[in-house]
Each structure stands twice: as C-alpha cells, then as structure tokens.
Amino acid sequence: MNENAGFNKQQQDVAEFQGLIDQVRPKHAYLKNAIMAFLVGGTICLIGQCILQIYTGQGLEQQQAQAATAATMVFLGAFLTGIGVYDQIGKYGGAGSIVPITGFANSIVAPAMEARREGYVFGVGAKMFTIAGPVLVYGFLISVLIGISFFLLR
C-alpha cells in the first residue's frame, strides 16, 4: 500500500473513481446517433430497393433479383471500402451503415486490405474474417438451431 497517496485497487477507491469518471466523461449523443443511423441505414436500404426494382423490371424472377441485389450491394460496400469512403459513411452512420449487407462487406474488405502486407495466406486469408467471423459462426449456429427446432416441431 502506498503511504503517500493511497491509490490502490480497494473497492471504495474503485467505486469512487468510477463515479468521478461518469461525471467528467462526455456522453454518447444517443438521439443524434439514432437519427443518423436511421437516415443512413434507410438510404442504403432505399438504394437496395431501387436496384431490386431495376432487376425485376429487366425481367428477373423475384428470387433471382433478390440474390442479384444482395451481390450488387456487397460489391458497392466493398468498392466504397476500397476507395476509402465507407469508413467515412460509418463515422456518421454508425449502426445504420454496419447493419446492412454493405457493412458486412466493409467488415471483410477492411481487414483484408490492411493485412495485404502480411502476405496472401497469413495476412489476407487469415485476417479477412477477424471481424466478420463471429457473424458467420453464430449465423451458422443459429441457422442449425432453427433447422433442428423446425424439424422437431413440425
């Protein structure tokens, strides 16, 4: 124990300090963030809807048009990440640009770009899924669980 100042990890000190931090720390702008997420996320979805309309207008079946739209949106997300725009959208859009499929593309392309200098195997190949990996793992897991539930309850 420090006889001079007495800063140590005592429960009382920790609780007191956490209270102090809560006072001085700037708060998240929740309302502004929510509005921006709504606008940016909505715009991305609107673009997706327009692309879907174009594809169905060109004579694609609904299901084919949906797959083609998803592919196009993934391409757009990846492309905007590659030219350094998507992180700027994310800065303002927050959850609004993370949740749509373009955000998924961003979370795969961004680490891949950065790991390029560590080579194509242990760099790009291995690190590409450092952020998107959990989404895939738990997405698959949930799909299996739902499949089993469906089978049992049918």
Added chain:
Amino acid sequence: MGEKVGRQSFRFANPPVVVAAANIVGPMEGQGPLGSQFDWVMSDLLFGEQTWERAESKMLRESAKLALHKSNWQPREIDYFLAGDLLNQIISASFAARGLEIPFLGLFGACSTFAEAIVVGSMLIDGGFGGRVLLACSSHHNTAERQFRFPLEQGVQRPPFAQWTVTGSGAMVLASSGTGPKVTMGTAGKVIDLGVSDPNNMGPAMAPAAADTLIAHFQDTGTDPSAYDLILSGDLGTVGSDALKELMRMHGYRLEENYQDGGLLIYDLAGQDVHAGGSGCGCSATVFTGAILNRLRDAQYRRVLLVATGALLSPTSSQQGETIPGIAQAVVIEA
C-alpha cells in the same frame, strides 16, 4: 552522484544537460496548433515506405539521427541509445537501433516511455556509466489502430471520449556537460489500477497513476504545484486531465493555469475531429521536444515538471476483460 529523495524520487548531483532534440510528426500534427514548433512534418503517413510499421521505425530513426546531427556528435561517440514505442516487441525502436550501432537499451512504458527514457538516461549519466545518451520514442496512428483497435477502413464510430494516437517521434541527446536545459529531479511511478476496463477510455485509466506520481513527487521533494512554471501531463486528453485535476483536488493539490496536457496542446480539438485529444508515446515526445523545450531554452519557462502516463494494456488483456493498469513517470527540467 545523485541521491534518492523520499520513497520514489531522486535528485541528480550533476544534472544531465539536454544538448539537442529533434522531432518528426505526421501531417495532422503538422496542421495542429504546435505545427510550427516541429522540425519535420511528413507529407504522408507512409514516409516513403511500404508499410506503416516501417514508416514508424524510419520516423524514430530519422528523429534520432537528426538529434545527433544537431549535437554534432557521431553515433560512435554516444554511450547508450534508449528507445521505445507502442508496438508489440517494440519493433519500431529496435529496428531503428540496428542501423545506428550504439549500445541499445529498449524500453516499454506505453505512452510514458519518453519520460521513462529521460529518467533512465539521466541515471546512467549521473551514475557515471556514460557521458552521452541518445533517447527516442515514437507512435504512429495507423500502426496503433491496427494493433489495438479496428482496421482503418472499418466503418466504426469512435466514442466521444476516444483519443487519437499521435503520429510522431521525438528524440533527445542528454550529456554530462554542455549548454541547455538540465534534468534535475525525477520520480519513478508505481503501477496503479482503479478499475477502468474500456480500452477506448484510456485517459481515465492513466489519471490515477499521474495523480499518484505527482503526489509522491510533491511529498518527496517538499514542493507543491506552484513550484513549477508548467506541469505537463503526457496524453491524458480532456477526460483524463479533468479526472487528474479532480483527484489532485481531493488530495489537497490544485492544478491551475500552470497545468497543461500534451494531448490537448497538439491538436485543435474543435477543428481536427480528434474527440478527447492526442495520445501515444509520440505525443509527449514531440510536444516536449518541440514547444516546451523551445520555451525552456528562451527561459519563458524556468522549471517544468513533465509527468508522462502510460496505459499498460494489451489487446489480449482487454479481450480477457482485464482492467487497465496505468503508470506515470515524472522528471523536472530546468532552464
């Protein structure tokens, strides 16, 4: 030979002299309020290299060479090279050292490394183990983001209390004799942890360590904040420096106009979108070797207390839910 003062502090018998200093910063730091005080502003973050890691190491090496050049000494005339940075295994420092051919002691104290290097270098000189020490510290925004946070192109929102890692490197030559400001005293800090665990909120994680070291310094040396023209913390940012002022007030010390923080000085907080201010080894290293040393040289400041703080976390420790231990090292530099 110097003497130990109190529990944690020491006073040098023949105070080592800061005979030369140099720094290199990134474009953003060059555009900041202290831009004109830096020796070299890089035009881009790659600095002519293929990777950011190589760019950081080159920045550290070039700032060390520039400081040597200003001192008019050759590498073979220097007894020790002390350096450190934020990257795993301090590669920026040791890779820079391989070209210099000076006996090398690598240091790690996270963002406190610059003050740690001044402490160790001054002890080596005053202890009679050598007459000339070169020291350098660097950080690079892109290498730090990669290691500690997210890929740069990842579209994430930074919280309003996040700090921006400074791209920059500062170097100094200390010698047993010569002309320039002198390192007269210091206080070695203890590792302090008051339970902050958010790696986006490092200022508050380091503030208790800064307070602990400052209080120990004042008690050991029998001084108080008014004894200094400037008390400069390294990179606490807005939240951390507010927390430090409050902690000091609770212990009976007032940090008034003579207190400043390197992380708040280096950027224009309103205009440069850096949220809570700068951080990184390069923050205290460049601010001190630039603006502060210039003011010590023309005697606008006579006595400066530099207290550089470090957050001793690793990406693994944060993911495992560990809290962030902090450290602070203090040195007194007099004109």
